[in-house]
Amino acid sequence: MRTVIVTDVPRPPRPALEALATVGVATVHEAQGRTGYLGPDLVARVPGAHVAGSVVTAVCWPGDNLMIHAAVEQCADGDVLVVTTTSPCRDGLFGELLATSLRRRGVRGAVLTTGVRDVAALRAMPFPVWSAAVSAQGTVKATAGAVNVPVAVGATLIHPGDALVADDDGVVVVPRAAAETVVIKAREREATEDATRAALDAGELGLDRYRLRPLLERLGVTYERY
Structure with missing residues (x-):
């Protein structure tokens, strides 16, 4: 893996994102030929949340959330942060303080293949988060990873700048070039x-x-x- 932060990623057209924000995950999944679903492991930690946004990716090492902090700088209004790790990890890489920083930048939510913590605070804000686990286990900030590189979640390859829709049914990704057609x-x-x-x-x-x-x-x- 290259330790790189990619900047100036193209986003889908804003009208397409706004339209996707009104459509359920199950409908989007069916509309694009039952592709793009990230699987049942990603659970909504803020029940009732429904978001759509442009993907910013962060690849971290297990137990290390350094690259999430680096990714915040690359996030803009209307984005959704997607976090993965180089090997399986369920530690609480994300919590209330990072959510506060992302919300200030207009980020719609976060999706993590890891754990999250401060769930009560996230619900109170509210800041929508989908994760594979809830864990009080903290992290270090010590190892370089990557921001805005393609990542795989399950069988789905996600590119920075893709569209993402998430609700109580889970998370689905729409390739940037297909967003308007899928709408x-x-x-x-x-x-x-x-x-x-x-x-x-x-x-x-x-x-x-x-x-x-x-x-x-x-x-x-x-x-x-x-």
């Missing part, structure tokens, strides 16, 4: 879901709405009276 597809999906919701509320069964009866028949499912 259009997400709106189309919302319209379809609105029509389906109305039909189900009126009493139509999912078996009929989704035309599932022929599938059951092809699979050999039969009906028998009790």
Whole structure:
């Protein structure tokens, strides 16, 4: 890994980010072909939060949050900080003080594959955070890492400047070049879901709405009276 801080990363168009902020993670995930989801390990530590922003990445060493402090300087209004480590770590790399600094710069939230601490304070602020763990274990500031380099979270490769959406369902990343297209597809999906919701509320069964009866028949499912 190169120990580097990359500056002046291009961001997605602001209207696309504002539109994504009104769309749920599940809808965005479906709209881009069920890709970009960062997995169930990342849990919302501030329930009810829903954010969208441009990604700034930080790569730290386990138990060391030096590069998070370096990343704060590269963050701007509308960003979301994504933090990973060079090997698995659940220590509390992030807490109230870093959140205070990020909020002052207009950052929408943070996503960490590590632990976070000061959860009660984060909720009171509130500053939205998604993390793999909660841990009171503190950190040092001793080892160089990287800021604004591509990172992998699970099976998803994230580039600085990608769009990110996060809510109670988790976190999904949208490639920067695809953000506007995904907004259009997400709106189309919302319209379809609105029509389906109305039909189900009126009493139509999912078996009929989704035309599932022929599938059951092809699979050999039969009906028998009790």
